[in-house]
Amino acid sequence: MQVKQMVIGLCLALGAAAGCEGSIGGAGVNGGQDDLSAVDTVSGQLVHWGTFRRHRIGGSAGTTGTVGTTGEAGTTGDAGTTDAAVTTGVGGTTGAGGTTDAAGTTGAAGTTGAPGTTGAAGTTGLIVTTGAAGSGSTVGTTGAGSTVGSTTGAGSAGGGSVAPTAGHASRPAYNTGHGFFVLNGKLYDANGVEFRIRGINKLHWDLTTNGIPNTHANTERWAIDFTQPTATNLGLVQSSIANHMVPMPGNWNATCDTDQASLSAIVDTWVAQEPAWQAVDDKMIINVANEWGPAGDTGWRDGYITAIARLRAAGYLATISITSGGCGQDPTDLVQYAQAVFDSDPQQNVIFDQHVYGGFEDPPTESWELDFKPSMSALQATGLCMIVGEFGPGRNIGPSPTLLTPDEVIQTAEADNLGWMAWAWDDNIAAGDSWFALSTTGNYNSSADLTTFGKVVVENPTYGLLVLAHPNTVF
Numbered sequence: 001m002q003v004k005q006m007v008i009g010l011c012l013a014l015g016a017a018a019g020c021e022g023s024i025g026g027a028g029v030n031g032g033q034d035d036l037s038a039v040d041t042v043s044g045q046l047v048h049w050g051t052f053r054r055h056r057i058g059g060s061a062g063t064t065g066t067v068g069t070t071g072e073a074g075t076t077g078d079a080g081t082t083d084a085a086v087t088t089g090v091g092g093t094t095g096a097g098g099t100t101d102a103a104g105t106t107g108a109a110g111t112t113g114a115p116g117t118t119g120a121a122g123t124t125g126l127i128v129t130t131g132a133a134g135s136g137s138t139v140g141t142t143g144a145g146s147t148v149g150s151t152t153g154a155g156s157a158g159g160g161s162v163a164p165t166a167g168h169a170s171r172p173a174y175n176t177g178h179g180f181f182v183l184n185g186k187l188y189d190a191n192g193v194e195f196r197i198r199g200i201n202k203l204h205w206d207l208t209t210n211g212i213p214n215t216h217a218n219t220e221r222w223a224i225d226f227t228q229p230t231a232t233n234l235g236l237v238q239s240s241i242a243n244h245m246v247p248m249p250g251n252w253n254a255t256c257d258t259d260q261a262s263l264s265a266i267v268d269t270w271v272a273q274e275p276a277w278q279a280v281d282d283k284m285i286i287n288v289a290n291e292w293g294p295a296g297d298t299g300w301r302d303g304y305i306t307a308i309a310r311l312r313a314a315g316y317l318a319t320i321s322i323t324s325g326g327c328g329q330d331p332t333d334l335v336q337y338a339q340a341v342f343d344s345d346p347q348q349n350v351i352f353d354q355h356v357y358g359g360f361e362d363p364p365t366e367s368w369e370l371d372f373k374p375s376m377s378a379l380q381a382t383g384l385c386m387i388v389g390e391f392g393p394g395r396n397i398g399p400s401p402t403l404l405t406p407d408e409v410i411q412t413a414e415a416d417n418l419g420w421m422a423w424a425w426d427d428n429i430a431a432g433d434s435w436f437a438l439s440t441t442g443n444y445n446s447s448a449d450l451t452t453f454g455k456v457v458v459e460n461p462t463y464g465l466l467v468l469a470h471p472n473t474v475f
Contacts, residue, residue, distance in 0.1 A: 167194040175347050177317030179282035180246075180472075182349050185383045187319065187419070189472040190282065197351075197387050197419030198469040199245070200438065200457070203427045205236055211444030212425055213243035215458045216469045221248040221287060221389065221421055226269050230276040241283050244471045248321060250287030256327045258294040260303050266292070267307045271314040278315065283475060286311070287321040287389075291355065293333065295326030301337035305344040312346060320350050323389060328355030329400075331375045338384050351419075353389035354379060356409055358400035372404055373412055380416040387419035392436050393453035406456045410463050422457045 169192050175181045179190050189195045199219030200212055205228075212220060220240040224233050237247035251269065254262035266289045270277075277284075288307055293300035304322050311320065322341060325333045334352050342350045354376075362372040379386040392398060394405040406422065413420040427436035438454030447455055458465050 168192050175349055180319040182385050185385050187351060187385050189474050191473045193473045195472050198465055199421040201390060201421055201424040203424040207426055209426050209442035211439055211442055211449060214444040215465045217245060217465050218469045218471050219246045219248055221250060223252050224249045226251055230273050234276055237280055237284055241475055244475060246285060246472055248285045248287050250290045252290045254289050254292040257292055263289055263292050263303045263307060267310050271310060274314045274316060281316060281318045285319045285321050291323050291328035293325030295330035296332035300325040300333045301340050304341045308345050317347060321353050322350060323353040329357060329359035331379060335378050335382060338382060342384055351385040351387060353387050355390040356388055357392060358402045360404060361402060362404060376412050376416050388413045389421050390423040392423055406453055414463060
């Protein structure tokens with residue numbers, strides 16, 4: 001173990017972002033078991049022990065009714081109807097007539113009619129506030145989902161987008177998909193309901209493990225073997241959908257690679273298989289390439305700008321998930337370059353994925369380690385939709401050891417409004433608490449089926465999946 005730690009330390013010190021990971025050709029790849037003595041290399045360096053891969057490091061606001069001339073109580077107008085923007089109902093008649101002052105506030109006036117329903121888009125300039133209601137009248141409210149602008153000036157329709165309210169949003173006009181979409185740094189399902197990813201990674205596509213749906217995970221990230229028939233892979237993600245989980249298929253063929261050719265080859269595969277994946281385009285999130293790319297480098301940015309353009313041209317409209325470079329552990333790629341990647345997408349439908357292993361500590365004790373909490377806060381500060389797409393059990397387990405606990409990772413992600421997914425349900429089930437599996441059996445019927453790691457992720461009474469994970473409202 002001491003020799004392993006020395007090698008890992010060298011790897012972390014020399015690596016672009018303190019992260020090492022084997023390739024899909026490593027030991028235990030979807031073989032149904034994991035070999036803890038297996039060794040892989042990246043650029044001639046020892047980086048891998050066991051299991052597949054582990055890491056080194058609306059319209060206008062409601063307006064008041066017409067000023068009344070009598071002291072009689074106002075009556076409610078008819079409800080408005082949906083149009084291209086939010087509209088209010090026809091104003092009710094008012095009580096004792098007041099006049100509107102310069103600020104748009106009525107005196108002792110009647111109230112608006114029933115609120116209009118939400119339109120497709122538009123933001124509001126002018127706010128009109130009613131004064132005290134006339135006798136027997138009630139104060140009208142702004143139509144549901146409408147967005148308030150400034151207190152002066154007439155409202156005007158926004159450029160095809162609408163600011164969300166109370167966890168709901170309308171699909172922006174530039175997004176022509178039918179599934180998940182991103183708006184103002186948040187992910188929404190097809191019904192416009194905010195969706196926070198809280199899920200689990202699935203390593204072995206060929207190992208039946210029936211327990212994940214029982215954990216209430218709302219997202220299942222798949223390590224897909226693209227050498228298998230497309231129908232086989234499509235069946236995997238359709239099983240997630242049938243269990244009311246959002247599937248996130250990913251390609252692991254360029255894990256920890258940094259050359260553009262390896263990413264381009266992955267995109268070639270996605271493009272060639274697009275006709276088949278169209279069947280689930282409105283329900284999945286595409287993880288283009290697991291942990292591809294250089295750390296803190298414009299090559300990561302430019303590679304993914306090209307990849308997204310090709311995927312959109314091929315016909316994919318689904319939300320795309322982009323993992324950071326440096327074997328997934330470099331936040332610099334995301335902080336410095338993710339905005340440019342997002343802006344390049346004509347659908348504006350991209351989320352970003354940070355992996356947390358030995359490159360992070362709290363607090364850091366080595367020069368190459370990153371301070372975990374400030375790093376996560378920096379991701380939030382980008383204003384983009386970010387997730388922690390992988391994290392492990394801590395306790396210095398594995399070839400990229402960290403003392404960060406899963407409790408701390410989840411709580412920090414929640415505090416910073418980041419989604420999260422634990423690695424992994426079935427990463428060496430037989431090893432129990434000595435490795436990365438959440439499950440001891442593949443099933444989940446009671447706590448006895450979970451490792452210590454799994455009990456934290458699934459059953460913690462404050463922030464476990466059973467408490468926090470909410471399904472999408474579409475399937």
